[in-house]
Amino acid sequence: MERDLRYPIGKFERAPNLTQEQRGDFIGQIAETPRHLAAAVSDLSPEQLDTPYRPGGWTVREVVHHLPDSHMNAFIRFKLALTEEEPTIKPYDEALWAKLGDVKETPTQVSLALLENLHTRWVVLLRSLAPDDWGRRFRHPEIGTMTLDDLLALYAWHGRHHVAHITTLRERNGWR
Amino acid sequence: MEKDLRYPIGKFERGATPTETQRSEWVAVMAEAPARLTAAVARLTPEMLDTPHRPGGWTVRQTVHHMADSHMHSFVRCKLALSEDEPLVTAFKGAIWAELPDAKSAPIGPSLAIFDGLQQRWVVMLRSLAAGDWERKFRHPEMGPMTLENLLALYQWHCRHHVAQITSLRERNNWK
Numbered sequence: 295m296e297r298d299l300r301y302p303i304g305k306f307e308r309a310p311n312l313t314q315e316q317r318g319d320f321i322g323q324i325a326e327t328p329r330h331l332a333a334a335v336s337d338l339s340p341e342q343l344d345t346p347y348r349p350g351g352w353t354v355r356e357v358v359h360h361l362p363d364s365h366m367n368a369f370i371r372f373k374l375a376l377t378e379e380e381p382t383i384k385p386y387d388e389a390l391w392a393k394l395g396d397v398k399e400t401p402t403q404v405s406l407a408l409l410e411n412l413h414t415r416w417v418v419l420l421r422s423l424a425p426d427d428w429g430r431r432f433r434h435p436e437i438g439t440m441t442l443d444d445l446l447a448l449y450a451w452h453g454r455h456h457v458a459h460i461t462t463l464r465e466r467n468g469w470r
Numbered sequence: 471m472e473k474d475l476r477y478p479i480g481k482f483e484r485g486a487t488p489t490e491t492q493r494s495e496w497v498a499v500m501a502e503a504p505a506r507l508t509a510a511v512a513r514l515t516p517e518m519l520d521t522p523h524r525p526g527g528w529t530v531r532q533t534v535h536h537m538a539d540s541h542m543h544s545f546v547r548c549k550l551a552l553s554e555d556e557p558l559v560t561a562f563k564g565a566i567w568a569e570l571p572d573a574k575s576a577p578i579g580p581s582l583a584i585f586d587g588l589q590q591r592w593v594v595m596l597r598s599l600a601a602g603d604w605e606r607k608f609r610h611p612e613m614g615p616m617t618l619e620n621l622l623a624l625y626q627w628h629c630r631h632h633v634a635q636i637t638s639l640r641e642r643n644n645w646k
Binding site: 359362363366367369370373374376377378381382383384386387390391394395396398399400404405407408410411412414415416418419422 | 535538539542543545546549550552553554557558559560562563566567570571572576579580581583584586587588590591592594595597598599
């Protein structure tokens, strides 16, 4: 069977009713994502950074800039759900965002540092939540309601998903 | 007349349509803001960081975290306006956000770094805009429609406003 290059670690699956232990594991994954991303792109040349991770897919550079874009939105959704009653959040067009001027021209180092520090704050927030807070919700206009448990599980997966895009590309191309 | 400690550089005023020179000066203010914020908090002790910039106002620590939160929102709004037609953006309750643990008591280093990375990406994006892009708009639920030009005018003021709250506190308290 041919492997689907889009989903190197499989698609996201919602797991309702997380235990405190599962939450701790997911928070640990979020804490580690920036380090794994930095390792995944270390020593890549500009040409390698501009290589699509699959035919027709984003380049490594676009993936690196996408992560803080995406996780900034997730951090905002988290805080909105903690401070308002089931707020409706604003989705964004990730494909168009990846083509804007900041993604093309900003050194990847800037987004690696941005992601690292964003995750540091995010993890402080996540570790401060009371067990009841995890059931707080927001409404996504297309997906419907999501709890903070759902959001946590989704973004723990999302970080690993994109890091694996890069590490599998490196492996396939024999980039050391 | 007593000086209003809330507005050390005066309130924001929406002026006439800026010239191109004015616009690039504002972009330069955005580019320099992270260095100015970092300098404003240099060598402050934890007790100083937990001092309100005016009676009843945010502490220096909360102000630093607010800069990261607020400019994250504006960066997102800017990208939304560039990728959609007059999108409705989300507002956020800044006063409540500033009371969450990641903003109330967390170390400021990560937020200084978030602010730095964000402003770098944002400035690259602003410098990549075509002349017509400055008229692109988003709709804020309370403030109504804003062009990217309005957003730039407001946020260059916002950088200087909060930095001045901290520097004027330092001066009044004679913190070297």
